Amino acid sequence: MATIFSKIINKEIPADIVFESETILAFKDINPKAPVHVLIIPKIEIPKVTDLKASEHSLLLGDMIDAANKIANDMGIAEEGFRLVFNCGDNGGQEVYHLHLHLLGGRKMNWPPG
Ligand code: AMP
Numbered sequence: 001m002a003t004i005f006s007k008i009i010n011k012e013i014p015a016d017i018v019f020e021s022e023t024i025l026a027f028k029d030i031n032p033k034a035p036v037h038v039l040i041i042p043k044i045e046i047p048k049v050t051d052l053k054a055s056e057h058s059l060l061l062g063d064m065i066d067a068a069n070k071i072a073n074d075m076g077i078a079e080e081g082f083r084l085v086f087n088c089g090d091n092g093g094q095e096v097y098h099l100h101l102h103l104l105g106g107r108k109m110n111w112p113p114g
Helices: 004-009 054-074
Strands: 017-020 024-028 036-042 082-085 101-105
Touching (some): 004 024, 017 054, 036 054
Antiparallel strands (some): 017 024, 082 101
16 A cells, blocks of 8 residues: 655655665655664565565665665764664554665664664
8 A cells, every 4th residue: 555655756745865776765754763864665565574575575675775784874874883673563663554674873772672
């Protein structure tokens, strides 16, 4: 099912886009939880992590990690470190059911997460 992220992919609503490729879009989170908070999403509609299959989506997942590393480098947080998060389902805290990888950095992260 289409979510607000489909509208961002289709440029129907604006977003602060930091990276785009044939398969991936990355944009700044509208409600950032850290000085750097970017969402990395596939352009195809995959609702959540449990819909992924390594046999089918390994290239896409690789593209998402490559994008995260590039953005972390571009934003100057690669050296000091950062966190990558997939929230999955209600207990995971997922609000938007279009797969997205959170890239968080620019401050020390807490562990365990809330
Ligand atoms: P999650 O809770 O893992 O589903 O994360 C969804 C994230 O999407 C939240 O951090 C929201 O702040 C973010 N978000 C929702 N709508 C927008 C939007 N229009 N542009 C950018 N980020 C958004």
